[in-house]
Amino acid sequence: MGTKQALPTIEMVNPQDVVIGDNIRSDAKATLGAEFVASVRENGVIVPVLAYRDDAGQVVVLDGQMRTLAALEAGTQQMPAVVGDSPDDAERVMRQWVANETRVQMSRGDRFEAVKQLTLMGVKAADVARRTGLDKAEVEAVRKAHKAGVTGEKVTQREGLSLTDLALLAPYEDDPEAMEFLTAFRSSGDGLKRRIDSWHSAKEDEALMSQAREYWQDKGARLTRKDYDDRRLTPKEVTTREGKPLPQDPEVLAQMPGVELALSIDRRRGKDKDGNNVTEKYVRVEALVSKPSQNGYMKRTTDAQGSILDAEQAKEQRRAATQARNEWGEAEQARRAFIAGLLDAKTPPTGHENIVAAWLAQGNRPNLVQIAPLFHADAAQILRQIKSPRTTAKRRQTLAAVVALMQWEAGTSLTTHKYPDSIDGHMMRALIKAGHQATEAERSITK
DSSP: OOOOOOOOEEEEEOGGGSEEOOOSOTTTTTTOOHHHHHHHHHHOOOSOEEEEEOTTSOEEEEEOHHHHHHHHHHTOSOEEEEEEOOOOHHHHHHHHHHHHHTSSOOOHHHHHHHHHHHHHTTOOHHHHHHHHOOOHHHHHHHHHHHHHTOOHHHHHHTTTSOHHHHHHHGGGTTOHHHHHHHTTTOOOTHHHHHHHHHHHHHHHHHHHHHHHHHHHHHTTOOEEOOOTTOOOBOGGGEEETTSOBOOOOHHHHTTSTTEEEEEEEEEEEEEOTTSOEEEEEEEEEEEEESSTGGGTEEEOOBOTTOOBOOHHHHHHHHHHHHHHHHHHHHHHHHHHHHHHHGGGOSSOOTTHHHHHHHHHHOSOOOOHHHHGGGGTOOHHHHHHHHHOTTSOHHHHHHHHHHHHHHHHHHTOOTTTTTSOOHHHHHHHHHHHHTTOOOOHHHHGGGO
16 A cells, blocks of 8 residues: 555644745746735735645745735734645646646746746657647747747747747847847848848858958968949950050959059859859959059050050050041031032032931931031921922932931030040941031041
């Protein structure tokens, strides 16, 4: 036969002589209200506390810690206690859960600690859920959060975050910089996961950049920062004053005067050892040339055939370009006067069909009324002649060709000779065939 368990007895005990057992509530003392203490001081402890006597004969309070603390605060000499056998820890936690929840609701952190204790004692999640009134999923969330390193204290401190979020943050609790970044926008769920990914990506970038900076500084390179509106030239855009291109190897460029290296994180696609597509980060190195002329460089200049020019040749090319620009500008008035003179011609200019065809292909055709004054012509008179039934076919052809030439000419500029298109060349050839005495600059666009 088993040993018969002794029945509990009701005893009057001195609150100062008892031992307050472990409680799942972490704030039992802080929760004591002034009214509660005053009531105990006046009326004593009315509801007996639950306790047991340990091996040393000491009375240990299992349930009624707040009443005991209130009795101590009030200076009460005696209080009733139901003293029995020591229940197991799991049953103690269960009893305290019910008792605490039916009085002042426990904090979220206390509930977390209680469920954690029960799961550590091996109580099944279904049993914990049934006895505490929690969902089984909540019990499982506690288990996972505890495994990740979450504590009841953190649960209380971060009231706005779910246990899943707290589990995600747990590895970073000892890193103030990481926690400041991860909690800056109160992200949760997938948003917090993305925030964590961003943090790891940023730290990875920092490590790559730190390693790259150390490497290039050891090489004696001058490092710089490139902004989006940086106008410094690259080595491909400059040459030596002798017309020699600069090397493209950063290792060599780093030793050249006036060359600085800008480092940035970039990504490139590749394949892993299994042939799968992957994207990897790397540090992109871009060389920039500061103050080219002071460091013996010049902007890369080429002739029409693409050959690189030296300083003197480039200077001569600029002089010729300036001369051609001035020549084109000086020829403008003569060219416009010649076009206006074609209005009085009795026959259309040679190739008038092609002139009109090129005019139709021209995307931007200025308004005749607006451009006619440039040629000292009357737009209204031109339009009346084109519309008049008395105007002959040849006259209409002449007017159409002249209007086309006028609209083309109005769209030219001082850079037309430098950057001509096919229509520019076609119109100039037509003018020359019609008798215009073109300058060398004008003839250059027909080639």
